[in-house]
Amino acid sequence: MTKDTMPNAFRPGAVDLPEAEAALVARRQAALGPAYRLFYERPLHLVRGEGVWLYDAEGRAYLDTYNNVASCGHSHPRIVAAMAEQAGVFASHTRYLHDRVLELAERLLATMPGEIGHVMFTCTGSEANDLALRIARAASGGTGIIVTENAYHGVTASVAEFSPSLGRGVALGAHVRAVPAPVSGDDGTGFAAGVEAAIADLQRHGIKPAVLIVDTIFSSDGVFADPPGFLAPAVAAIRAAGGLFIADEVQPGFGRTGAGMWGFARHGVVPDMVSMGKPMGNGYPMAALALRPEVIAEFGANARYFNTFGGNAVAAAVGNAVLDVIEDEGLIDNSRKIGTLFADGLRDLATRHAGLGELRSSGLFLGLDMVRDGAPDAPAATKLVNELRTEGVLISTTGPKGHVLKIRPPLCFSAENVDYFLDRMERVLSRL
Incomplete structure (x- = not known):
């Protein structure tokens, strides 16, 4: 996607940032140049990770349901x-x-x-x-x-x-x-x-x-x-x-x-x-x-x-x-079991929120469409991703139209983590 159409991206000047964050963004742009991108309307300043959680510079925890790198859990x-x-x-x-x-x-x-x-x-x-x-x-x-x-x-x-x-x-x-x-x-x-x-x-x-x-x-x-x-x-x-x-x-x-x-x-x-x-x-x-x-x-x-x-x-x-x-740690079996539980919970949410469309998944890789009148709704997907960030949950979007929620947590994800995600998702959907 082009710089102007890339979903879930920070755009300098689009939001007001606290002084310290704005200074960090400016340093990044000066040092790394124009080709790099940051996630979220307001970027995250992450400093450590443990298991399924990531922590920002203020110590706030975020449930990671996106990053495929630390697949066994952060800092295992x-x-x-x-x-x-x-x-x-x-x-x-x-x-x-x-x-x-x-x-x-x-x-x-x-x-x-x-x-x-x-x-x-x-x-x-x-x-x-x-x-x-x-x-x-x-x-x-x-x-x-x-x-x-x-x-x-x-x-x-x-x-x-x-x-x-x-x-x-x-x-x-x-x-x-x-x-x-x-x-x-x-x-x-x-x-x-x-x-x-x-x-x-x-x-x-x-x-x-x-x-x-x-x-x-x-x-x-x-x-x-x-x-x-x-x-x-x-x-x-x-x-x-x-x-x-x-x-x-x-x-x-x-x-x-x-x-x-x-x-x-x-x-x-x-x-x-x-x-x-x-x-x-x-x-x-x-x-x-x-x-x-x-x-x-x-x-x-x-x-x-x-x-x-x-x-x-x-x-x-x-x-x-x-x-x-x-x-x-039986992570393949856990992926199957918790992925099924996760998919069932998302389908249940979709029965109560018209903006959620088809779910496609296998194990702990899930893609959920955001739709409006049956058509792809990329703005709603971007809005939901950024609202979830404020609730302490990290996901992203994918697909050629940018309307698919991309959910891909570490394989050590638990039933309790699924409940946490669904609760925050319910809160955001109710606001939207």
């Missing part, structure tokens, strides 16, 4: 301890043998279908998708990329060209085709038809398809989860055209959907590559690309890959600790 003591311990012993790149790096790779592969046989480490999801594109082009001999109309896959020069949600100020590449996102209830036929049309258009322009890449919960498109299996026909279509399927699991991965470790598993497909990031390090910058051995064969024979910080010993210690916490 086991993960922080693993990070500090390894940093105090040894921290270097992956050109030396190190048990923990191999342990993390093997544990990640154990969560994947048997066809996925290698892992390559990066620092960010953007890097993982950039690497995936390079490998896909070597493996397929093509250059064409198919994404959904409001997809976000990262910010490197190559990846930004197939991230339509960055807005009109970031041009799509000539080799990119954007297709409509799925709609609720589509068995996959409709989405596959869009992919097939994009394939045909690429071929008509002399461009061989290389990849179909999707975020398997379609989070930037508005969150589309059902019915399970709807991705399979589109995956078959890109493979029939000689291209590969990349599952972008940066947002739905690591148990968030409550149906297993990875979002693609709900669809009964085995990707050619799987990119992952954010929750992988619970706040430590790490990401990875998992892939079929045959996909990397051509690339690996002719190029070398190196990443100074990707997969370093500290990252490996953190990644292993994250996997330990997910398993030991």
Whole structure:
């Protein structure tokens, strides 16, 4: 979205800020430049986090139901301890043998279908998708990329060209085709038809398809989860055209959907590559690309890959600790159970408030439409997000029209946290 249409954004001069906050904003603008954005009409000055809570400079607590980075909970003591311990012993790149790096790779592969046989480490999801594109082009001999109309896959020069949600100020590449996102209830036929049309258009322009890449919960498109299996026909279509399927699991991965470790598993497909990031390090910058051995064969024979910080010993210690916490604390099962409870509560609210529309969810990833006379209502969604902020609850919006409430709490969310959220939501809806 452009600077002027980006929802839930602070706009300098639009609201009066206390002197101290205004000074901090001015310092930020002077130091970081014009491309950065802040959430909320009145920005938040956060200084610490613990579990599902974030705290501002005055000590006020906010229930975090948005941030996917600290997926196991903010400042999780086991993960922080693993990070500090390894940093105090040894921290270097992956050109030396190190048990923990191999342990993390093997544990990640154990969560994947048997066809996925290698892992390559990066620092960010953007890097993982950039690497995936390079490998896909070597493996397929093509250059064409198919994404959904409001997809976000990262910010490197190559990846930004197939991230339509960055807005009109970031041009799509000539080799990119954007297709409509799925709609609720589509068995996959409709989405596959869009992919097939994009394939045909690429071929008509002399461009061989290389990849179909999707975020398997379609989070930037508005969150589309059902019915399970709807991705399979589109995956078959890109493979029939000689291209590969990349599952972008940066947002739905690591148990968030409550149906297993990875979002693609709900669809009964085995990707050619799987990119992952954010929750992988619970706040430590790490990401990875998992892939079929045959996909990397051509690339690996002719190029070398190196990443100074990707997969370093500290990252490996953190990644292993994250996997330990997910398993030991039953976070995937918790995501399923609490996500169902959360969805039921939101549907109940929708029966009593006309401004709430369709809910789409899987586990602890929920997208709720704000509507007016049945049409998308982005101003109401933005208003609700900012009113919830005043009530101590943090969410955001998503979707091409900016009218979908994006609800994505840490996986350690509890029934009590759900009640807290619903109570504050009820208060705000009653005022609106």
